[in-house]
Amino acid sequence: MLEYLVLYHSESGNTKKIAATIFSHLPGTSKDLIDITTDKTIPEARVYFIGFCVHRGSCSMLVSDFLSGLSGKQIALFGTCGMGNSPAYYSSIEHSVSVWIESDNEYLGAFICQGKMPQKVRQKYESIRTARNALQISLCLRNFDEALTHPDSLDLEHSKVFTEKTLKKIQAED
Numbered sequence: 001m002l003e004y005l006v007l008y009h010s011e012s013g014n015t016k017k018i019a020a021t022i023f024s025h026l027p028g029t030s031k032d033l034i035d036i037t038t039d040k041t042i043p044e045a046r047v048y049f050i051g052f053c054v055h056r057g058s059c060s061m062l063v064s065d066f067l068s069g070l071s072g073k074q075i076a077l078f079g080t081c082g083m084g085n086s087p088a089y090y091s092s093i094e095h096s097v098s099v100w101i102e103s104d105n106e107y108l109g110a111f112i113c114q115g116k117m118p119q120k121v122r123q124k125y126e127s128i129r130t131a132r133n134a135l136q137i138s139l140c141l142r143n144f145d146e147a148l149t150h151p152d153s154l155d156l157e158h159s160k161v162f163t164e165k166t167l168k169k170i171q172a173e174d
């Protein structure tokens with residue numbers, strides 16, 4: 001059995017960048033980095049870092065099904081979403097994904113950051129702009145433009161810090 005498995009679902013590559021950063025900061029060689037959409041058999045591990053792209057406020061069923069099948073494991077989550085700088089929203093995402101973790105696992109916490117969105121999202125905002133929603137739409141457009149550079153080097157640094165803190169938590173318990 002592996003010590004660490006980083007397993008992720010990333011449709012446009014943002015979450016994959018965080019996954020690669022987390023993986024690179026895990027010690028030793030008993031570890032693997034796997035895209036959940038792979039055809040390969042997913043190896044078993046002691047500690048899981050499970051990543052997801054946020055769609056409609058939560059993770060995909062691929063991720064929730066995998067999470068709910070785990071038992072007796074140590075599990076950390078990570079994810080990227082279009083919304084930036086919103087701790088309350090990040091907490092709601094963490095909650096909606098972590099509910100899939102059965103109570104006989106140990107939940108180690110989550111890291112969530114902003115990720116760029118496809119251009120069609122910007123076009124959608126523009127197409128639904130009216131006099132009444134103009135302010136709301138301009139905030140959405142500003143958030144969209146800010147997301148374009150994410151995950152950036154600071155997000156990757158924060159994911160490294162999250163990994164180190166998670167490893168310390170695991171060591172303190174061993």
Ligand SMILES: Cc1cc2nc3c(=O)[nH]c(=O)nc-3n(C[C@H](O)[C@H](O)[C@H](O)COP(=O)(O)O)c2cc1C
Nearest residue numbers: 010011012013014015053056057080081082083115
């Ligand atoms: C169909 C779809 C639904 C999305 N829903 C949300 C959402 O509910 N909240 C949010 O903040 N971002 C949402 N996003 C933006 C993505 O979460 C964001 O771009 C993320 O970084 C994509 O990760 P990936 O590149 O790993 O696939 C959505 C994007 C798509 C394409």
